[in-house]
Amino acid sequence: MTHPQPILxxxxxxxxxxxxxxxxxxxxxxxxxxxDLDALAARLTRGRARPVxxxxxxxxxxxxxxxxxxxxxxxxxxxxxDFVLSLDHFRGTPERPGLMLALSPGGRCDxxxxxxxxxxxxxxxxxxLRRELVAHELSANACWxxxxxxxxxxxxxxxxxxPVDAPLARLSLEDQAARLATAAGAAGSGAEYLLRxxxxxxxxxxxxxxxxxxxxxVAERIEAGA
Numbered sequence: 001m002t003h004p005q006p007i008l009x010x011x012x013x014x015x016x017x018x019x020x021x022x023x024x025x026x027x028x029x030x031x032x033x034x035x036d037l038d039a040l041a042a043r044l045t046r047g048r049a050r051p052v053x054x055x056x057x058x059x060x061x062x063x064x065x066x067x068x069x070x071x072x073x074x075x076x077x078x079x080x081x082d083f084v085l086s087l088d089h090f091r092g093t094p095e096r097p098g099l100m101l102a103l104s105p106g107g108r109c110d111x112x113x114x115x116x117x118x119x120x121x122x123x124x125x126x127x128x129l130r131r132e133l134v135a136h137e138l139s140a141n142a143c144w145x146x147x148x149x150x151x152x153x154x155x156x157x158x159x160x161x162x163p164v165d166a167p168l169a170r171l172s173l174e175d176q177a178a179r180l181a182t183a184a185g186a187a188g189s190g191a192e193y194l195l196r197x198x199x200x201x202x203x204x205x206x207x208x209x210x211x212x213x214x215x216x217x218v219a220e221r222i223e224a225g226a
Contacts, residue, residue, distance in 0.1 A: 005207075005212050005216070007195075007198055007199065007202060007212075007215060008215060008216045008219040008220075009191065009194060009195045009198065009215040009216070009218055009219040010195070010219070011195070013191055013195070013218070013219050013222045013223070014189060014191045014192045014195055016222050017181070017182065017183075017184055017189040017190075017191050017192075017222065018184065019184055019189070020093050020095075020096055020184040020185055020186075021093075021186065022088075022089055022090075022092070022093040022184075022185035022186045023089040023090075023093075023185070023186060024089060024090055024186045024187060025089055025090070025134060025135070026088075026089055026135070026137075028137075029134065029135035029136070029137050029138075030135055030136040030137065031134065031135050031136075032129065032130060032133060032134065032135060032136060032139065034126065036136070036139075037125070037126045037129045037130055038122070038125075038126060040129055040133070040139060040142070041122070041125035041126065041129060044125075044142055044144075044157060045125070045157075048144075048155075050118055050121070051069055051070070051115040051116050051117065051118050051121070052115070052116040052121065052125065052157060053113045053114070053115050053116075053154065053155075053156040053157065054066075054113065054114045054115075054116065054128065054156060054157050054158065055074060055076060055111055055112075055113055055145060055147055055156035055157065055158040056111050056112045056113070056114050056158075057076065057081055057101065057103065057109050057111035057112075057158070058081070058100070058101040058197055059101075059193070059196070059197065060112075060114065060128075061111065061112050061197070061200040061201065061204070062196050062197065062199070062200035063196075064114055065127055065128070065131060066114075066116060066120070066123075066124035066125075066127050066128050067116065067117035067119070067120035067123075067124050068114045068115065068116070068117060069115045069116065069117035069118065069119075070114075070115040071112055071113065071114050071115070072112070072113050072149050072150060072151070073110070073111075073112060073113075073149065073150070073204065073206075074110070074111055074112060074113040074147040074148065074149045074154070074156065075108055075109065075110050075111075075147060075148045075149075076103065076108065076109040076110075076111060076145055076146075076147050076158070076161075077108070077145070077146045077147065077148060077153075078105060078106060078107070078108075078146075079103040079104070079105065079106070079107065079108070079109045079145065079161060080103065080104055080106060080107035080108065080109050080210070081101055081102075081103065081104075081109055081208060081210055081211060082101065082102055082103065082104035082210075083099040083100065083101055083102075083171075083176045083179075083180065083214070084099070084101075084102050084104060084163070084168050084169060084170055085099060085100040085101070085102050085160060085163060085166055085167070085168065085169075086098075086099060086167040086168055086169035087099065087100060087167075087183070087185065088167075089185060089186070090185050090186060090187045091183060091184065091185045091187050091188055091189060091190055091192075091193055092183045092184070092185045092190070093184070093185050096182050096183050096184055096185070097169075097179060097183060098179060098180070098183030098184070098185060098189075098190045098193075099169065099171075099176060099179050099180060099183065099190060100193065101160075101197070102160035102161070102162075102163045102166075103145075103158065103160060103161040103162065104162065105162055109208075110201075110206045110208065111147075111206070112204060113147060113149060113154070113156050116128075129142070132159040132160075133159070137165060138165065138166060140164050140165055141159055141160045141161075141163055141164060141165070141166060142157060142158070142159050143157070143158065143161055144156065144157055144158075145158055145161055173213065173214065173217065174217070176214060177214055177217035177218050177221055178221060180193075180194055180214070180218045181218045181221035181222050190218075191218055191222065194211075194214065194215055194218055195215065197211065198211050198212065198215045
């Protein structure tokens with residue numbers, strides 16, 4: 001980690017990215033129904049202590065979408081943020097493909113552990129799994145990882161740590177910035193996703209050199225006309 005640099009990407013940059021019509025999901029996917037989500041939740045949490053801890057490193061930081069009873073800073077051991085999930089839907093289209101964050105092995109990732117409120121565990125787990133895993137084809141992308149918090153070493157449930165059965169694009173930093181500067185789809189733009197993530201991290205006092213470098217490069221590309 002280095003001294004935090006300013007956030008150069010802005011709402012004005014995001015507004016310059018032309019919107020795009022597209023699909024929210026891959027039409028070939030078999031979507032997870034409530035019974036599937038409940039069975040998956042039971043398997044993932046069987047024998048685990050309560051409340052169930054979720055490790056958030058991207059959009060779950062700024063938009064958890066479930067009932068949280070407690071939160072604490074955490075560092076994922078031997079993982080780092082990586083824009084490696086390739087999108088031709090959601091925040092991308094085939095003509096303007098996007099990227100979303102995953103965790104790749106090595107390094108460190110500072111984030112947040114969010115404890116699911118035990119009084120709302122069932123509906124919260126269903127909401128998280130529906131949002132993060134979406135379909136049977138992606139359902140293997142939930143796992144428990146070790147994180148370090150003020151309490152010591154804990155295990156937390158997270159998503160897309162070393163993704164499996166998901167479309168990947170392992171690009172240079174320059175090519176990642178090029179995609180994120182132009183990507184847009186039914187759920188919005190790549191630049192918006194990146195800006196909300198960097199602001200969410202900054203609000204927690206977390207600085208990730210990779211994310212800060214990428215947001216600067218995306219801002220510069222948008223200013224240059226991408």
